[in-house]
Amino acid sequence: MMNLPRTTPESVGISSGALVSMLRKLNALDSLNGIMLLRHGKVCLEGWWKPYAPELPHGLFSLSKSFVSVAVGIARAEKYLSLDDKLISFFPEYEKDVTDPKMKEVTLRHLLTMTSGHEVCAKDLMIRDPDDDWTHGFLASRLSRKPGAFFAYNSGATYMLAAIILKLTGQNVREYLMPRLFEPMGIIPGIWETCPKGINCGGHGLYLKTEDIAKFAQLLLNRGKLNGKSLVPEDYLAEATRKQSDNSMNQLPDWKCGYGYQFWISRHGYRGDGASGQYLIVLPEEDVAIAVNSCLGNMARILDIFWDTLLPALQDAPLPEDSGKHRELGKLLSSLAIPPVRGDWVKRRSAVRYEFEPNAAGITACSVEFGEKECALTFFNTNPRKTEQLRAGFGFHCLNTFRLSDVFAHPTAASAAWMEDDVLEIHAFCCDTTFRDVYRIDFNDPLTPVIRTSTCSTFRPLLCPLFRKPEL
Numbered sequence: 001m002m003n004l005p006r007t008t009p010e011s012v013g014i015s016s017g018a019l020v021s022m023l024r025k026l027n028a029l030d031s032l033n034g035i036m037l038l039r040h041g042k043v044c045l046e047g048w049w050k051p052y053a054p055e056l057p058h059g060l061f062s063l064s065k066s067f068v069s070v071a072v073g074i075a076r077a078e079k080y081l082s083l084d085d086k087l088i089s090f091f092p093e094y095e096k097d098v099t100d101p102k103m104k105e106v107t108l109r110h111l112l113t114m115t116s117g118h119e120v121c122a123k124d125l126m127i128r129d130p131d132d133d134w135t136h137g138f139l140a141s142r143l144s145r146k147p148g149a150f151f152a153y154n155s156g157a158t159y160m161l162a163a164i165i166l167k168l169t170g171q172n173v174r175e176y177l178m179p180r181l182f183e184p185m186g187i188i189p190g191i192w193e194t195c196p197k198g199i200n201c202g203g204h205g206l207y208l209k210t211e212d213i214a215k216f217a218q219l220l221l222n223r224g225k226l227n228g229k230s231l232v233p234e235d236y237l238a239e240a241t242r243k244q245s246d247n248s249m250n251q252l253p254d255w256k257c258g259y260g261y262q263f264w265i266s267r268h269g270y271r272g273d274g275a276s277g278q279y280l281i282v283l284p285e286e287d288v289a290i291a292v293n294s295c296l297g298n299m300a301r302i303l304d305i306f307w308d309t310l311l312p313a314l315q316d317a318p319l320p321e322d323s324g325k326h327r328e329l330g331k332l333l334s335s336l337a338i339p340p341v342r343g344d345w346v347k348r349r350s351a352v353r354y355e356f357e358p359n360a361a362g363i364t365a366c367s368v369e370f371g372e373k374e375c376a377l378t379f380f381n382t383n384p385r386k387t388e389q390l391r392a393g394f395g396f397h398c399l400n401t402f403r404l405s406d407v408f409a410h411p412t413a414a415s416a417a418w419m420e421d422d423v424l425e426i427h428a429f430c431c432d433t434t435f436r437d438v439y440r441i442d443f444n445d446p447l448t449p450v451i452r453t454s455t456c457s458t459f460r461p462l463l464c465p466l467f468r469k470p471e472l
Contacts, residue, residue, distance in 0.1 A: 002188035002215045002226055005042050008326060012039035016325035018313030019045050020181035023332055025305045031338055032277075032302075033058065033434075034210040034294040038218055039314070040162050040287050044212030047333040048210070051397055051413045052431055057190030058293040059433035064206035065158045067216075069112060069262035071165050071173045073236030076182050080168045083109040087139075094139045102143040108164070110147045111157040112261035113245040117143030122156030123203070132196035135163050151247045151259060155203030158262065159195070162202030164301070172200045181231055185219065186449070187212045190432075193407070197452055204274070207432065213291035217280040221289045226400050241270045241282070252300050268307060276434040276455070277302055286314050294433040295455065341427040343417025347372065349424070361404070362386065366450060368441060374398055375416050377426055377439060389440075392416035392426045402428070407460035409436065
């Protein structure tokens with residue numbers, strides 16, 4: 001098991017004052033959920049923005065890809081596969097469906113390096129497969145480029161790697177990694193979402209705690225070794241974390257330094273990352289590992305802060321302890337929180353119910369009810385067992401288990417406030433992922449009194465915001 005000891009920043013050559021400065025800049029972003037910073041194998045900074053919490057697994061989005069890469073590396077060491085094996089060789093039953101001869105030249109190496117020959121991510125084509133068969137959707141797609149010649153970020157390629165692991169081992173990636181990676185490290189992973197055929201999505205869908213990400217980052221920093229035992233082959237990691245394909249056509253500086261095997265090469269070190277700022281960052285020269293969960297609109301900003309604020313503060317030798325700055329850092333960490341929505345918190349309305357027009361979510365109506373300190377938004381479904389209620393506090397967060405149109409229920413914190421005399425807003429965010437919703441309820445709008453907007457709408461269905469007149 002990997003245990004991460006705690007220590008003061010000064011003992012690993014970082015001043016608490018520098019971390020105060022860095023944390024204030026991070027706190028100004030909208031917004032972080034959790035962070036852990038390790039140097040020399042020890043945690044010197046950790047914090048979560050309440051109600052996010054260290055014990056909650058958090059959705060990784062594309063950071064999941066780095067775990068698929070490690071699974072491929074382990075499978076290679078176990079002689080299941082070679083990186084130069086042809087993709088089609090694992091799926092001969094689909095050969096008749098391959099219409100582009102270039103597809104027969106695609107190798108595992110091309111999948112790992114995002115150079116399959118697609119110009120855009122194949123995932124959209126795959127999820128539209130008429131039989132819900134993502135493997136068929138990928139193999140039947142047309143390639144615009146010669147495999148190996150062009151970098152295009154492609155979650156579909158990672159899915160195919162996950163499908164290969166299942167085909168060869170009889171286990172999904174999550175199960176394959178349990179005895180080989182997760183259990184030895186003391187990691188109890190959350191779910192890993194699956195496609196309609198039950199195959200782990202690969203390119204997204206894994207849930208881990210922030211500390212689990214930190215453990216994985218430290219394992220990478222240790223070249224795949226835990227307590228002297230190799231969990232991930234060192235030679236594979238050396239290949240996976242150096243430039244294997246050219247992504248210099250990208251605009252952002254940390255997205256154009258090269259790409260390895262499902263790892264990004266950064267201006268400093270390398271990383272795995274996922275939508276909205278899910279990060280593992282490894283800085284071998286500085287002996288630093290970082291884990292981040294966040295809900296950032298601008299993912300690049302957090303990297304800029306690390307490069308501009310953290311890197312200059314790293315010293316080779318321990319520093320004298322600074323009790324004053326260390327107390328200030330501790331106080332700042334303990335105060336981290338996402339504030340409730342701002343506005344007027346005085347009760348202004350009686351209960352109301354709105355009937356929905358027919359929609360794909362099957363939601364027939366919603367009601368808004370008010371108490372002295374909170375309100376409740378209830379969605380009624382054609383299936384009564386799918387009725388969902390979201391409680392929201394005036395000036396504080398109410399904690400819910402809430403699903404609505406998502407695949408599964410999320411721990412959800414919600415607050416409410418009046419924006420105008422007849423406009424109520426309920427802000428809700430899922431504490432195990434980056435999803436955040438705003439429900440805007442206009443009591444004077446006869447056509448669309450309830451409108452929902454959402455972050456990360458690419459990854460989740462939205463409700464049809466069309467309503468009939470309220471039932472009085």
